[in-house]
Amino acid sequence: MKNFYPEKYKSDSLLEIRHNYLPEQFKNSAEILDLISKVVEIGDFTLGQSVDEFEENFAKKIGVEHAVGVGSGTDAIFLTLKALVDQEYGEKFEVITTPFTFYATIGAVATANFVPVFSDISIDDFNIDPSGISSKITKNTKAILPVHWAGRICRMDEINSIAKSHDLFVVEDACHAILASYKTRMAGTFGSAGCFSFHPLKNLNVWGDGGIVVTDSLALANKLRLLRNHGLIDRDTCSFFGYNSRLDTIQAVVANYLLKNRIDEITNSRIKNSKLYDDGLKEINSLKIPQRHTQLKEVFHLYSFLAENRDSLLEFLVRNGVDAKIHYPIPMHLQPAARKYGYARGDFPVAEYVTQNIISLPVHEFVKEDQIYRVIELIRKFYS
Ligand SMILES: *Cc1c(COP(=O)(O)O)cnc(C)c1O
Numbered sequence: 001m002k003n004f005y006p007e008k009y010k011s012d013s014l015l016e017i018r019h020n021y022l023p024e025q026f027k028n029s030a031e032i033l034d035l036i037s038k039v040v041e042i043g044d045f046t047l048g049q050s051v052d053e054f055e056e057n058f059a060k061k062i063g064v065e066h067a068v069g070v071g072s073g074t075d076a077i078f079l080t081l082k083a084l085v086d087q088e089y090g091e092k093f094e095v096i097t098t099p100f101t102f103y104a105t106i107g108a109v110a111t112a113n114f115v116p117v118f119s120d121i122s123i124d125d126f127n128i129d130p131s132g133i134s135s136k137i138t139k140n141t142k143a144i145l146p147v148h149w150a151g152r153i154c155r156m157d158e159i160n161s162i163a164k165s166h167d168l169f170v171v172e173d174a175c176h177a178i179l180a181s182y183k184t185r186m187a188g189t190f191g192s193a194g195c196f197s198f199h200p201l202k203n204l205n206v207w208g209d210g211g212i213v214v215t216d217s218l219a220l221a222n223k224l225r226l227l228r229n230h231g232l233i234d235r236d237t238c239s240f241f242g243y244n245s246r247l248d249t250i251q252a253v254v255a256n257y258l259l260k261n262r263i264d265e266i267t268n269s270r271i272k273n274s275k276l277y278d279d280g281l282k283e284i285n286s287l288k289i290p291q292r293h294t295q296l297k298e299v300f301h302l303y304s305f306l307a308e309n310r311d312s313l314l315e316f317l318v319r320n321g322v323d324a325k326i327h328y329p330i331p332m333h334l335q336p337a338a339r340k341y342g343y344a345r346g347d348f349p350v351a352e353y354v355t356q357n358i359i360s361l362p363v364h365e366f367v368k369e370d371q372i373y374r375v376i377e378l379i380r381k382f383y384s
Pocket of ligand 1: 072073074075101102104105147173175176196197198199209210211
């Protein structure tokens with residue numbers, strides 16, 4: 001099997017209004033490269049000082065006690081589940097989650113040796129519908145894993161109250177939702193732990209892979225610090241055999257720079273661009289734009305909505321130079337990877353409907369206002 005990324009990067013770069021903005025974002029990176037060269041000079045590549053600094057700054061920004069840097073967003077979820085739940089060999093505990101997510105959410109559950117149990121989403125926000133969760137709980141259920149899809153926080157009051165009455169952990173997949181908030185609280189602070197990704201196309205993006213777990217529990221943070229680094233208390237003492245999933249010092253430098261200098265601006269321009277799309281698209285009857293709520297600060301990792309004739313619209317937009325995309329066309333329970341769990345088409349009608357009708361538009365900080373108006377014009381033309 002061949003690496004499919006290089007050709008995809010090439011074909012995507014030919015479009016005019018692109019989804020991928022990384023060459024623009026890091027065009028002038030002298031400052032970051034300077035900071036990195038200091039790491040290279042002293043060589044503290046694994047869990048160096050910049051990792052500690054970034055963890056402290058990130059925790060402060062989100063409003064939690066502890067943050068533990070790890071190798072990726074996937075590992076953030078994986079390690080958190082491992083840290084929270086003690087498993088005897090062969091025990092098959094269940095984690096309730098959404099069928100409408102990126103593969104990594106389910107990959108983390110499955111590779112951590114849990115059974116993903118899906119519960120359908122709501123048509124209003126594309127997030128797990130709390131009203132369906134209780135009926136999925138069994139004596140083997142250990143956790144609920146809500147995903148704040150596209151940067152919109154799930155209905156956490158309801159999810160937390162279900163979790164509390166059944167004594168379950170809540171692990172938030174906040175990979176889309178850095179700086180998203182509900183009332184006064186930020187994504188990642190509602191459950192036992194919040195998991196973030198710094199993948200190059202996430203809102204806070206490093207030059208490779210990275211992730212972090214936030215929590216108010218010192219015990220959980222300590223367990224994660226051991227798990228990510230071979231179970232080592234110190235160089236010569238291994239308290240249990242763990243994993244190697246550390247946030248690279250070099251990536252921590254990039255993350256820290258963006259956290260200090262860029263993330264607020266990045267977030268605000270995504271919100272501003274989404275407002276322009278909202279205003280331009282809400283009158284079009286063939287579209288269903290999610291309703292916005294003043295208590296929710298959505299951070300628009302994706303700008304997505306439901307569209308009639310979705311596949312033709314997508315093709316029309318791409319033909320006109322707009323890198324519209326489908327995130328994602330097949331729900332998790334219908335992936336070949338999920339066959340062993342025994343789900344069938346029709347099991348999660350809302351998720352299935354959404355995957356067949358959803359489309360996303362470029363919304364990042366490098367999409368210009370006139371480009372947004374052009375996209376809106378194209379969509380109007382398509383439906384007229
Ligand atoms: C990106 C993503 C992840 C995983 O992040 P990586 O850093 O790429 O491992 C997990 N969940 C969701 C919803 C994501 O979009």
